[in-house]
Each structure stands twice: as structure tokens, then as C-alpha cells.
Amino acid sequence: MRWGMAIEQKRCIGCYECVLACKAEHFLPPDIFWNRVLIGESGKYPAVTKLIYNIRCNQCADPACVKVCPTGATYQRPDGIVVVDEDKCVGCRYCMIACPYQARSFYEDGNAEYFPGQGLTEHEKIGKTLYPHEVGVVQKCVFCKERIDAGLAAGLTPGVDREATPACVIACPTKAIHFGDLDDPYSEINQIIKEKKGKAFHPEYDTQPSIYYID
């Protein structure tokens, strides 16, 4: 089993709903983003192309971050998801340096507020209890492993059942993000990648990303 995503860029409308869903799901502090929507333009007039990329940790099958981590804090689960054990991270940031996709964040300011000077909102207060993030360690997208684990334990199928699927996937209003098992040749995600010729970013780094982009 190896979880992966396929993102159809033509379907993405740049609404940032996936970013907000991720923020809400994990109670992410200000300035910390586990996924991002990048919007820009490419080319010169009149041949200009609008670029919209929804990026996050690529959960590489051969992750550079795992290899360089000196403590073993960054490790890969059997299902391919790369996670950070906050209790083991020393904050050397070697994993951030090694990631060719710059997909990791460092949680530096534990006192940051969404509305500076106005105190924590109720949501932030609840988040600090329900989903505490350790200050001074590296963070990243974990494909909502909590939802996947709980869903599998309940007999659900990630990518098919909402409760077992990452928050960003189910939040997307245009169904631009697909999630599923890359090791299952008959899974929907594999069919989509095959039919629509999904491509991973920077295959030259040999990290074998688990996220495919479809033009």
C-alpha cells in the first residue's frame, strides 16, 4: 500500500479551500502551511499561461529528508507517508535543506496569533489542546494520517470514503484532487494518472514523488 495523489490543474480554480481545510484540520499556527496554492503566469504576451499549482509534501517513495535526518525523527511509514516525530526532532533543519520541493515548514514562533495583539481566538485555544504543535521543530503534510488510520480501522477506504480521506481532497469544490493507493493497479487514482498522463515534479531528483500533476 502506498498512498498518493493526482491533482488536475485544469480543474483547480485557485480558491484556496484545500489550504484552509488543512489549516482547520490540523489547527496549523500562523505562517505554517502544509499545503499551498501557487498562482502565477508564465510566458510573454500574447502567449501567456496562467499557472495554478497546489503543492504539499510529495511523500516521496525514496525521500531525501528521511536519509539526511540525523535523529530518525523523520521516517517513512509502511504506507509511504513520511512523518516527523516531534519528540525526536532536534531542529537542525537538514531535512528542509534536502527537500527539493521546499515542502517543509519550521515552527518557530509559538506565540504567534492569527490576529496579532488581540489574543488567541477560540479556535486557536482549542487547537493548542486538541492538536498541540511543538515549537522549534519541523512540520509537514502527513496526508491526514489520522483520518486514514481511523478510517482503515473502521473498515473504510481512503480516497473513496470521506471520513478516511485527507481534508484537502474532500474540501476541493471542483474535485481536482484525487487520493488513493498507488500500489493498487486498479485504483481510481492509478487509472487517472495513466489515462491523463500524470507527471511528478522534478523526477530528476530520483525521490519518486507520490503526487502527480495532470495538465
Place this chain on the structure above:
Amino acid sequence: MIGTRPYEFMVKYTPQRDWIEGHGILIAFALFFGGIAGGLYLVSLYFDSMWGMFVAWILAMVTGMTDMAHLSKPMRFWRMILKPKSSWISRGFIFIWLFLGAAAIQMAISYWAGGTAAETVFKVLGGIMAFGVAIYSGFVVGYVGAIKLWNSAIIPILFVIAGVTGGLALLMVISVGDSILSTDVAVALRAVLIGYAVCLAIYLWVATYESTAARDSAMRIIKGNLAPVFWLLVILLGIVIPIIMLFASSATAVLIIAGILVILGGVALRYSILKAGVYSPLVPSE
């Protein structure tokens, strides 16, 4: 990635920040101290300078402390020895600890029981570990495939040569009271400085041909925003002027000034290389 506008991140080369800005500057010093500690111990073994070995031991300690000062969780430092099979930071940390142990025993034996077989054994062990301390920092950055300027087979060699150069410069300063030793070291330093300059030139020349990202980085060093640091501190003050000074005179003041300039150049080299490291754009469309 904080501080980078999304559009730039998509289509432009973005400099790494984590290991050079703010607290990250400590990494440049850790790379420098590691190189000079290993280099100084090796050249001190060659010239049989007990003071040099002692200062190298202190500098290795400073290397470890600088590395730890960079950590946001320094009390967990012991965890950094847990992954020597894959992580160069882990290997480097082990090299530092083993060097500190081997060199301490060697110096004690040399002081109280010099000329014994045990001294030779620990000199060899200390030398091997010192080489590890000098070279590991090169592999730490050289292993990073994401930053093409660093991802070079030459960089560990360059860092070792830079470490030996700094080691010779420091030994020359330490031994100014011994005119025979300091003159011998100065002669060696002249030759090594020329080799260091050649290695640096090859490294940058190769970088301009390796990939567009490496070329972008090399250009930042040669004629971009890092050019003043590189040409003034690394090349002129760190290599050219010391070579001229060492050929011109062997007066005590000249040796001290030349030594300090070489050491400053070594710091500037690590800074330039770290600062120039860039990531390839996410979308290689422009």
C-alpha cells in the same frame, strides 16, 4: 520558504535560507570550525606541534558546540548520533566525539609517555578522526541533491583543502615564537594556498557546466550579490595577499597578519557557498 513570494518560488531560483540567515549563520561557522579543527590537527601531527594539537582539540569542541547552538532543541543533541548509516550530520557528530576522545588520549600519552607504541596508535586514530572531522562538512552539503551548487564531488575535497589551509595558517600564528617551525609552516602554506586556489577555481568552473541551478549559484558568487565577499575576502584577502606576503617576508608580523587573513578567507568561503545555494524553480518554464 517563508519570505519567498509564491510566484518567485514557482518560476525562479530561490536561495536557501535556513542554513545562512538568522540563526542559520552558525552553520557557516560550524563548517569552518570543523574544517580548521581537522586540518590543524593533521598539520600539527606532521609538524609535531603539541600546541597545535591542543588548539585543534579546542576547535573541535567549538565545532560541536556551534552545531548544538544552531539546534532549536539542543538538549536532544545525543539523538544526532543515531543515524550514521544514512545521515552525514550523524556521521560528523560521531567523528567529532571520537576525535575528542582519541586526541585527548594521544595528547596525554605524548605528554607523559612520548615515544611509546601507544602514542603512535593514538596519533593514527586521532589523525583518522581529524580527517573525518575535516571532510564530513563537505559531505553534509555535498549530499544535498536539491541544491546543485553543493551537490558536487569536489566540495568535500575543497573543504578538506580549505581546512588544511586554515590549519596551517593557525599553526603558523601559534608557532611564531619558534622561528624554524613557523618558517617551515609558512613554506607549506604557500604551496597549499596555491592548491586551494586551483581547487576552488575548478569547483566553480565545473559548477557553471553542471546544471542551470548550479550555474545560477556560481554566477551569484562570481559576479552577483556575493561577488564582493568572494573576490575581496575569499580571493584577495584570503589567498592572493597572503601568498604575496609569505613570498615577500618571514617576519613575525607578516606571518601573523597573513595567517589571520587566510583564516578570515576560510570563513568567507563557507559563507559564500552556503549563501549561494539555490533551489531549482518548481515549474521549469522560464
